[in-house]
Ligand SMILES: Cc1ncc(C[n+]2csc(CCOP(=O)(O)OP(=O)(O)O)c2C)c(N)n1
């Protein structure tokens with residue numbers, strides 16, 4: 290396995306295994322906050338973020354676990370945050386929808402749909418003013434383009450030629466509501482076009498393709514300082530919010546579910562490795578074992594970690 | 610003792626004829642359904658109204674009964690749909706708009722404050738806006754800083770809006786019917802845990818009064834003004850105090866705007882003591898408004914300083930480690946109450962001990978022990 294493939298494998302498995310562990314342990318009622326898992330959507334975060342330097346910034350939404358981990362966010366701080374503990378990345382104040390780790394450029398995640406988009410554009414503006422050769426990536430779901438603020442932000446980014454990559458992670462659903470009930474067409478790049486922003490729509494479950502395509506795009510953004518809109522189609526495996534599968538509620542077409550389960554990002558990647566004769570079962574096992582140990586340690590740590598002191602309730606309401 | 614029992618007991622006091630017991634969410638659904646049937650000009654709009662979970666069950670199956678033009682599942686566009694609702698409303702439709710969290714309504718504040726609230730005034734009585742907006746406030750399960758605020762006083766600040774905050778299943782239905790009959794924009798504030806309240810709800814269409822608070826329990830010792838889920842916290846304390854021959858006069862505020870302080874003033878004239886316990890922030894809250902409007906007219910009415918209980922001056926933390934001190938609990942509330950009374954230390958201790966022995970055993974971030982998250 291070459292260096293890149295090893296990185297991608299590590300990243301993909303880390304995301305999948307962490308989310309599976311959260312799902313498994315959620316019923317113990319120690320993680321007492323909403324969780325929006327990214328199982329099934331890993332290739333989006335991994336494919337894009339593996340092209341980023343630490344100085345490149347990422348902004349995200351309620352469904353931020355994958356972006357946080359793919360950008361290199363600290364696992365222990367994430368799990369502690371979800372447990373509401375003191376060592377969490379926000380000291381337990383935010384919960385799972387507010388993940389951030391500024392030491393690796395994972396700047397901010399926000400739970401209100403589209404709320405983070407203009408903030409990312411502001412970050413891109415700061416890059417432009419500072420003549421920085423870095424890029425801002427903002428991840429958001431397919432529902433975010435329905436908010437007015439998406440269009441206000443896209444217009445501004447286009448008008449000012451800002452170095453920002455808009456990644457629309459299209460899993461077809463806003464909670465239980467299918468894209469066709471909310472949009473006249475599944476091609477969301479048309480919205481970028483109307484703001485004169487270059488765009489591509491592609492399958493987001495093929496990590497190699499996502500990686501290669503976003504590499505080109507990110508290079509281009511860095512060189513030209515122009516925004517880009519990338520629509521990555523993908524699918525979530527479990528319920529919108531929570532640890533379980535909810536397909537018994539029948540809001541998703543059975544064939545559709547089947548089709549996407551057969552287009553699994555991890556399986557796709559392993560197939561790719563096999564085809565290229567890069568597949569090394571032992572190495573994959575080593576990678577997975579290493580991750581499993583990290584995960585176990587992080588959960589143990591979070592469980593035993595302290596809650597923040599009650600006296601800290603009103604700390605940091607204002608900066609000094 | 611579970612919260613459910615608390616709810617049930619309150620409902621018995623509230624509607625003594627024990628007939629049909631349903632939950633507040635069922636009552637809301639029934640009111641909506643009956644009004645949809647009765648008035649072909651009523652349109653419902655919201656994000657997730659066609660979900661299998663139907664907004665706490667309050668919109669379940671409506672889309673199967675009525676046309677797509679009247680039950681509109683919305684794109685995630687709060688600002689837009691609020692303006693669209695106003696456009697329908699000034700064209701002879703009635704609109705019921707629903708937000709699963711008050712925070713989502715924040716995206717539409719421009720339309721609500723500038724257009725819904727002011728159209729009738731600015732057009733000098735030409736454009737009526739019969740628009741009802743339901744929004745959910747309140748705590749639970751680590752929802753955190755942007756998913757659990759109680760912003761009802763923000764909306765109560767604006768002339769032209771009516772703001773209702775029901776606490777019982779009876780009012781859940783009756784107030785919604787009254788709001789839908791009203792020619793003005795009416796906001797209905799629902800605490801997320803309010804949806805689980807059960808009580809007597811008549812099957813027929815009926816209206817609840819939406820002009821004033823209601824005394825739900827008579828007493829001579831202290832006037833306690835409260836609303837929504839907090840009503841049950843106060844009833845819980847009140848039941849314990851009765852064993853010590855202390856009687857609270859509990860006033861369910863019900864209507865935040867237009868605020869009618871008459872029943873409160875009458876009560877305070879009798880008890881000479883006042884506590885206001887609100888779901889939102891204490892500072893700049895409804896308690897401040899009530900106390901000020903009493904003092905403006907009757908500055909001698911109190912024989913002890915009035916007290917306000919509300920949320921402390923910080924955003925809402927997600928972690929239960931901090932949420933437990935963020936939300937006033939039964940003991941905090943009881944302490945404020947007994948401080949107002951001339952009781953000896955022994956009695957105070959007994960009251961607190963009895964209270965402690967009756968406290969529900971579940972954590973403070975869930976409405977009842979069966980709740981398993983994540984909503
Ligand atoms: C302004 C606003 N409206 C509604 C919501 C409730 N909500 C939370 S997540 C979500 C679905 C968003 O769908 P999408 O953007 O496609 O992201 P996904 O959950 O599919 O990743 C909604 C409607 C919200 N958080 N903010």
Ligand SMILES: [Mg+2]
Nearest residue numbers: 430431460462
């Ligand atoms: Mg989506």
